[in-house]
Amino acid sequence: MLGNLGFTEILVLGGVVLLVFGPKRLPELAKGLGKGIREFKKALSQPEENNESDSDSEQKK
Numbered sequence: 001m002l003g004n005l006g007f008t009e010i011l012v013l014g015g016v017v018l019l020v021f022g023p024k025r026l027p028e029l030a031k032g033l034g035k036g037i038r039e040f041k042k043a044l045s046q047p048e049e050n051n052e053s054d055s056d057s058e059q060k061k
Contacts, residue, residue, distance in 0.1 A: 005013075021029060 018026060
């Protein structure tokens, strides 16, 4: 679905986001989005380590 967006649609979407959130809030939102994506990628690249630590903590209880 996102592959069908053209330049005009992206420009309009960016304008709407700017109107809704305002220019002062936009950098904060982008920073939070970037941090969330970074943590998500980190969690995807290390699923085995997280599963092992979860099972270890359950066995100790």
